[in-house]
Amino acid sequence: MKSIKRLLGLGVVAASALAVTPAQATEHFKVCYSHYTGWEPYALLESTGILKRWEKKYDVDIEVSLINDYVESINLFTSGAYDACTMANMDALTIPAAGGVDSTALILGDFSNGNDGIVMKNGDSIKDLKGRDINLVELSVSHYLLTRALQQNNMSERDLTIVNTSDADIASLFVADKNAAAVTWNPPLQVVRNAKGAKMVFDSSQIPEEIMDMLVVRTDTSDNFKKAITGAWYELMGQLNSRSKQASALVREMAENSGATEAEFLAQLKTTYMYFDPAKAVEVFNADKTYKTMDYIRQFSFEHGLFGQGAADANFVGIEFPNGKVLGDKHNIKLRFDPSYMALAAQGKL
Template sequence: MRKRLLATLALSLTAFASLPSLAAPRDDFKVCWTIYAGWMPWGEAKAQGIIDKWAKKYDVTIDVVQLNDYVESINQYTAGQFDGCAMTNMDALTIPAAGGVDTTALIVSDFSNGNDGIVMKGKGKTVADLKGKTVNLVQFSVSHYLLARALETAGLSERDLSTVNTSDADMVAAFNTQDVQNVATWNPLLAEVKSMPDTTEVFNSSKIPGEIMDMMVVNTETLKENPNLGKALTGAWYEMTALMISETPEGQAALVAMAKASGTDLEGFKAQLANTKLFYTPKESLDFVLSPDLPKTMEKIAQFSFDHGLLGEGAPDANAIGMAFAKDVTVGDTNNIKLRFDPTYAQMAADGTL
């Protein structure tokens, strides 16, 4: 009887300990980013110890990892190798969300205001001159979206030209060859190709302000179960951006370090920042995320994505993936919400409660 009782007790304790709701919260996380003007603060926040400072405050550890290939970074996040990843709004929709990974835009950090552009060599001087030409770009990325929006302004469509998929890691080298005459890309690559002889930027993202957003996204389930991850990342981000605009020797040194890390000098980095509507304060980000324009923009992005077959196999229309916004606003399929713009943590930063 006693053996049976002990066995029963042991079995009960095993079952009790295995209950998901009683599992100890995680305390070790990894997020990734790639070189881009609006994401350089992540690398500098790590170098400055700001990430570790905020992680320690919330009893977690966060490894902020730089990767060299943008699309690969998103693929690794989608596969679960990272808990968060710096990416654009469209890529968040078409890769992790379309792949079934419920994803939250933790920090909407900026929108491109000239940091993405289309550059032609030689005689090409306008978007209309792209007709019949070939454009190298990261296929189905925001560069592709930018190209489609540019063609609209000239009464053209993608049927009027050809595109070649080219990794961002290879873009500058490709444009330096005779075979590649036209590219759509983002900074700092854009600055490099624009600096080459006999080139013209025929369109950039300042013509479509607010449509190409840059974000730090986090797996929704991970964030829900571990809110300290969201608090630490958000606190670290806004401490870093505050330092950038502090007009102190420390702030200047941080800008110089970010410039060097992105392969340019301070003047070049400041030029890239000038083409980035970076939200230096949580209030700026909140104003953008709470705007009624955001859901409308994302519907436009969803339509482009559906037209290019990026919303998953069998998606019936542009509403296949649901998206949730502030104030209980949703668009798309409410039974399939996979992308969320959650202002909770930015609001905490704005309120000074982090």
């Protein structure tokens, strides 16, 4: 509160102070997401009116925007155009964190349990990819999935040619190419795997819990924003998990938004392990497995040059976990797994 005091006369005797208390300015924040089964609920935050209630509770204004290109959405977050963005754990490490943006994994929405896959025509197994071109978003989770599949089949990236492709174009290119091979995620995966002559030869259920889909925020964003977006998300999760007519209507809305039929979207949900219960998501962030997974991912990232030329080794970026452990440089922590807001949601304290 700012007080303005005006002295009358010669200033020997002070008059009563006039206190002027302007209303607290509402904070404005921007959230972006891209098309993916586990992120389609972000569009529902506004259409259901849930977000408005949480904005009012914490006196914040939150704008939620769809960005059609996944990598572009993360680049926009990294550049400062958005305060929060949906992304996978690997991409959080290799784009904003490696780029020097102090980032916090705030909400664990799901893990891919078959929602990412490798599909090809004229082939029945990973080994049939030898000598082929394969479309994917280079240096993304799709690239990571391909590498893990190749490792399990005693192959390497030298055995094929990676063609860097926007996720917005992968499905149409696959359908048009008689000898196509691609790595992608839902919803385009649904189109790709159902194309004539297509066979899925590997999917993320074969590397369980390694591909986490999260909402990542700039660490220095306000506490009120973090509480509001977390509270809104889990209120919506409660509705989606209610198995009610309302939940069915929300699923239909998400299907329409994603360009899928209701049956197609329900099929995608089956390969998406959604953390409807925030307590379960908290357990994942606290688990040793998450530490081990991120160690594996950072090694992959360094080996593929994703930390940039300035990185001498995989320790370049520090990753902080809730148990106090730090992977990498503790003086350069740029990615933080913070379950505290999900814990508040689980305790009903938001």
